[in-house]
Amino acid sequence: MARIGVFVCHCGENIGRTVDCHAVAEALGQVPGVAHAVDYKYMCSDPGQQLIKAAIAEKQLTGVVVAACSPHMHEKTFRRAASSAGLNPFTCEMANVREHCSWIHEDRASATAKAIDLSRMMVEKVKRNVPLSTIRIPVTRRALVIGGGIAGIQAALDIADGGAEVVLVEKAPSIGGHMSQLSETFPTLDCSQCILTPRMVEVYQHPRIRLMSWSEVESVEGYIGNFKVTIRKKARGVDEDKCNGCGACTRACPNKRIPSEFDCGLGKRPAIYVPFPQAVPNLPVVDRARCTLLIARSKGKKDACMKCVEACQRGAIDFEQKDRFVTEEVGAIVVATGYQLYEIGRDQGGRKDLHGYGEYGYGTIPDVIDGMQFERLASASGPTAGRILRPSDGREPRTIVFLQCVGSRDPAKGIEYCSKICCMYVAKHAMLYRHKENGGRAVVFYMDIRAAGKGYDEFTRRAIEEEGAEYVRGRVSRMYRDGDVIKVVGFDTLGGEPFGVDADMVVLATAMRPQPGIESLAQKLSVSYDRHGFINEAHPKLRPVETNTAGVFVAGACQAPRDIPDSVSMASATASKVLGLFSNEMLEREPTVARVDAAICAGCFHCERVCPYGAVTHMEVKDRQGNVLKVVADVNPGVCQGCGTCVATCPSKSVELQGFTDEQVWAQIQAFLG
Amino acid sequence: MKVAYFPGCSMHGTSREYGESLHAVAEPLGVELDEVRDWNCCGASSAHASSRMLAVALPARSLALAEAQGHEQLLAPCAACYNRLAGARHEIAEDAELAGHVKRILARPFENRVAVLNAVEVLRDLGETIKAKATSPLKGLKVACYYGCLLVRPAAVTRFDDPEDPSSMEAVVKACGAEPVAWRMRLECCGGGFSLSRKPSVVRLGRAILEDARKAGADAIAVACPMCHSNLDFRQKAMARDGEDKPPMPIVFITQVVGLALGIAPEKLGMQRHFVSTKRVTSRGNGEATAPAAEVG
Numbered sequence: 001m002a003r004i005g006v007f008v009c010h011c012g013e014n015i016g017r018t019v020d021c022h023a024v025a026e027a028l029g030q031v032p033g034v035a036h037a038v039d040y041k042y043m044c045s046d047p048g049q050q051l052i053k054a055a056i057a058e059k060q061l062t063g064v065v066v067a068a069c070s071p072h073m074h075e076k077t078f079r080r081a082a083s084s085a086g087l088n089p090f091t092c093e094m095a096n097v098r099e100h101c102s103w104i105h106e107d108r109a110s111a112t113a114k115a116i117d118l119s120r121m122m123v124e125k126v127k128r129n130v131p132l133s134t135i136r137i138p139v140t141r142r143a144l145v146i147g148g149g150i151a152g153i154q155a156a157l158d159i160a161d162g163g164a165e166v167v168l169v170e171k172a173p174s175i176g177g178h179m180s181q182l183s184e185t186f187p188t189l190d191c192s193q194c195i196l197t198p199r200m201v202e203v204y205q206h207p208r209i210r211l212m213s214w215s216e217v218e219s220v221e222g223y224i225g226n227f228k229v230t231i232r233k234k235a236r237g238v239d240e241d242k243c244n245g246c247g248a249c250t251r252a253c254p255n256k257r258i259p260s261e262f263d264c265g266l267g268k269r270p271a272i273y274v275p276f277p278q279a280v281p282n283l284p285v286v287d288r289a290r291c292t293l294l295i296a297r298s299k300g301k302k303d304a305c306m307k308c309v310e311a312c313q314r315g316a317i318d319f320e321q322k323d324r325f326v327t328e329e330v331g332a333i334v335v336a337t338g339y340q341l342y343e344i345g346r347d348q349g350g351r352k353d354l355h356g357y358g359e360y361g362y363g364t365i366p367d368v369i370d371g372m373q374f375e376r377l378a379s380a381s382g383p384t385a386g387r388i389l390r391p392s393d394g395r396e397p398r399t400i401v402f403l404q405c406v407g408s409r410d411p412a413k414g415i416e417y418c419s420k421i422c423c424m425y426v427a428k429h430a431m432l433y434r435h436k437e438n439g440g441r442a443v444v445f446y447m448d449i450r451a452a453g454k455g456y457d458e459f460t461r462r463a464i465e466e467e468g469a470e471y472v473r474g475r476v477s478r479m480y481r482d483g484d485v486i487k488v489v490g491f492d493t494l495g496g497e498p499f500g501v502d503a504d505m506v507v508l509a510t511a512m513r514p515q516p517g518i519e520s521l522a523q524k525l526s527v528s529y530d531r532h533g534f535i536n537e538a539h540p541k542l543r544p545v546e547t548n549t550a551g552v553f554v555a556g557a558c559q560a561p562r563d564i565p566d567s568v569s570m571a572s573a574t575a576s577k578v579l580g581l582f583s584n585e586m587l588e589r590e591p592t593v594a595r596v597d598a599a600i601c602a603g604c605f606h607c608e609r610v611c612p613y614g615a616v617t618h619m620e621v622k623d624r625q626g627n628v629l630k631v632v633a634d635v636n637p638g639v640c641q642g643c644g645t646c647v648a649t650c651p652s653k654s655v656e657l658q659g660f661t662d663e664q665v666w667a668q669i670q671a672f673l674g
Numbered sequence: 675m676k677v678a679y680f681p682g683c684s685m686h687g688t689s690r691e692y693g694e695s696l697h698a699v700a701e702p703l704g705v706e707l708d709e710v711r712d713w714n715c716c717g718a719s720s721a722h723a724s725s726r727m728l729a730v731a732l733p734a735r736s737l738a739l740a741e742a743q744g745h746e747q748l749l750a751p752c753a754a755c756y757n758r759l760a761g762a763r764h765e766i767a768e769d770a771e772l773a774g775h776v777k778r779i780l781a782r783p784f785e786n787r788v789a790v791l792n793a794v795e796v797l798r799d800l801g802e803t804i805k806a807k808a809t810s811p812l813k814g815l816k817v818a819c820y821y822g823c824l825l826v827r828p829a830a831v832t833r834f835d836d837p838e839d840p841s842s843m844e845a846v847v848k849a850c851g852a853e854p855v856a857w858r859m860r861l862e863c864c865g866g867g868f869s870l871s872r873k874p875s876v877v878r879l880g881r882a883i884l885e886d887a888r889k890a891g892a893d894a895i896a897v898a899c900p901m902c903h904s905n906l907d908f909r910q911k912a913m914a915r916d917g918e919d920k921p922p923m924p925i926v927f928i929t930q931v932v933g934l935a936l937g938i939a940p941e942k943l944g945m946q947r948h949f950v951s952t953k954r955v956t957s958r959g960n961g962e963a964t965a966p967a968a969e970v971g
Binding site: 345356357358359412477478480 | 829830836837838839858861
């Protein structure tokens with residue numbers, strides 16, 4: 001016979017204001033099977049927990065119902081308390097009379113009646129609870145980091161320094177990401193490459209980091225502690241073991257007129273190239289779409305050019321190379337795929353709701369560039385060796401206009417969020433330009449200045465007050481070329497009048513968007529993403545680097561627009577999460593998973609088709625001689641998330657969710673109706 | 675396609691040629707225009723300057739009439755009518771309280787079901803048909819497409835094109851075999867309703883538009899708004915600078931451009947009704963010589 005204890009919490013005034021908690025306890029005391037019912041101001045407090053523990057001992061309770069907040073908040077607290085008093089923790093449950101009742105109702109009488117119903121229903125469920133034990137699963141102490149920008153680099157280094165092995169996958173030929181393209185960094189104006197490249201080298205030399213550049217994640221199977229990841233190593237056209245990075249091939253390549261991705265189209269590169277001098281690994285890659293020889297071969301013609309092959313002393317060039325697939329077993333995954341910039345006035349990669357700013361003439365006026373292009377112009381390693389020159393004629397611009405919020409914060413253009421970094425880097429651009437071009441005019445059009453961060457507001461103030469940047473609050477409606485200048489037509493909203501500038505160059509601070517292909521990667525990892533493609537964190541405040549899939553973590557600008565300090569902090573946070581996970585011998589997880597009754601399962605595998613987590617496998621049922629009698633479904637408890645979709649689908653009712661059996665749910669419904 | 679047709683005051687008056695050319699091209703393009711019976715003034719300028727309720731209720735009445743005629747789409751060729759009708763439809767859809775008031779005022783069934791179209795939008799969507807039926811493609815004719823302020827704005831109401839960087843008129847001009855020029859005044863204000871009350875402003879604004887179109891090498895400016903047309907056509911002489919001797923710029927309706935490409939006789943398109951001679955344009959159509967004919971009128 002069940003002996004259930006019911007503990008009604010006032011949660012201070014949170015519940016007590018709308019629900020008569022004492023009346024609830026009294027009513028529950030009358031329910032058959034309830035051996036004890038009390039109310040208390042804060043059940044989660046230490047005295048509150050003592051109340052529960054004492055009652056379990058004194059009244060020999062077989063189950064506990066705590067009518068309080070959401071189980072998301074305190075289920076663990078009360079289960080631990082019950083467990084320490086000798087009960088199986090899974091015989092303790094919560095009735096949510098706060099979020100589901102007191103917070104959403106006003107009338108005290110009906111809220112109290114509802115709280116009684118909710119508690120009664122839970123009592124009926126707990127009467128039918130059976131003791132369950134946590135599931136224990138092994139952990140592979142090896143992490144996969146996807147993305148070799150500053151976030152991925154930091155995460156990989158921190159995890160590897162913590163003693164675990166890391167596989168770092170980067171889709172570009174080199175690690176370094178966008179940070180390697182930047183000139184100086186705000187708010188200290190220290191050289192980006194100077195602070196980044198030591199980290200890149202460290203990654204390369206680290207004994208516990210396996211770097212796979214020019215590679216992409218193909219597929220992901222498994223679950224926390226036990227992922228199996230297939231990685232596509234794209235054909236480089238260069239044998240990684242033979243190449244010593246001497247660069248003879250890149251010098252020999254006659255096709256040197258290809259717009260460089262690293263220089264955002266402002267510089268040129270050959271068809272076999274290393275993206276930038278400090279690239280890690282220092283291995284060239286063949287641009288298969290532009291290599292004269294490969295183009296000729298694809299058309300069935302004879303080999304037109306062998307210059308790189310002839311130049312290579314080590315015979316490392318290998319045009320026959322094919323994409324290879326390698327499988328890695330890891331226990332945790334860090335997603336750090338970073339961002340791309342909004343493409344002004346152009347196709348936004350399948351996003352039909354994103355378009356606009358054709359009126360700014362980007363792509364038709366050569367001296368209208370984006371922020372990253374300005375970084376390359378300002379960078380000492382850039383196409384102009386750090387001189388800010390107009391792409392059209394190589395002249396030094398005397399006036400540069402900077403436009404903030406291009407794409408960002410404009411629902412009419414499809415992006416309502418703030419890209420966060422633009423206010424800062426525009427101030428930096430204005431300063432860098434003013435440092436380099438004596439007497440040059442830097443005009444900044446802004447909506448607001450958002451400079452929250454250590455030393456940030458001081459930095460933008462410095463740009464305005466000390467470095468002579470002219471800030472105009474307002475938007476630009478259009479720009480056009482008039483002879484040698486770009487006419488910028490805008491509005492000064494503080495002055496309340498139209499404001500025009502004749503500019504020699506215009507720099508657009510375009511919005512940050514997640515990398516292309518993020519959706520398909522997120523689907524492979526079963527993590528959710530928002531409508532812009534940013535990966536969703538498990539909780540915006542309390543679980544910022546976890547995702548809703550256990551064992552998958554997120555760092556940097558693939559989660560939201562982030563600057564370097566934010567990305568690095570997040571990366572270190574993921575590393576501490578990963579190392580924390582790896583500190584366990586075995587992982588424990590809740591036993592609320594689906595179980596198949598092999599005796600009645602007919603093997604239709606509807607459950608397999610509907611399972612969103614791929615947790616259903618096939619199991620052979622054999623007789624003693626080892627003959628296969630039938631094949632039935634089996635649920636991998638490591639993968640199952642307990643969603644119950646299979647339970648609802650099973651035509652023979654042979655699959656059940658532990659802790660949420662049909663019998664229990666039915667009893668709840670009956671209690672409510674009865 | 676069969677649509678309700680809302681001529682507004684201008685199709686019967688100052689912009690007769692817009693209405694004539696629209697009717698002339700509608701038939702070969704397979705558009706049946708069913709005039710809204712007992713339509714009333716859209717209220718442009720005066721109504722929305724004086725009363726919000728009047729500004730919404732006036733167009734709503736015509737929309738209700740179109741609905742009663744069984745239509746789901748209504749074509750308003752005048753940019754101002756289009757703007758008022760589409761604007762009212764939008765406001766009523768967004769504001770339930772306003773919708774209630776309007777229904778009470780109308781005292782007739784009104785579900786706000788009718789979508790409002792303008793001529794540019796309709797022609798753009800018929801681009802392939804135009805291309806297929808263009809017996810006299812306007813090869814070599816350079817056209818500056820002038821949108822003005824109302825056709826694509828506000829974005830939330832009009833929705834058929836990018837409000838800052840539209841392309842549908844250019845698409846229509848291309849379908850006609852002509853060449854749209856790249857110019858920058860295509861969304862600027864022409865002075866609108868100030869033609870009589872503030873003539874100097876209209877002249878100043880219009881001059882900038884004409885000069886830029888000329889600079890871009892345009893043979894003509896195509897419009898889809900009676901007000902833009904009258905300002906640029908009627909005031910063109912005043913817009914010329916003193917002592918300036920440049921050929922006048924024909925201002926044509928987009929429907930006239932399409933009509934010429936379809937081989938329709940210029941008189942049927944009302945080409946003779948303009949103040950500035952359209953000879954430069956008409957000489958391109960109907961298989962005539964491509965060299966510009968001598969300016970007449």
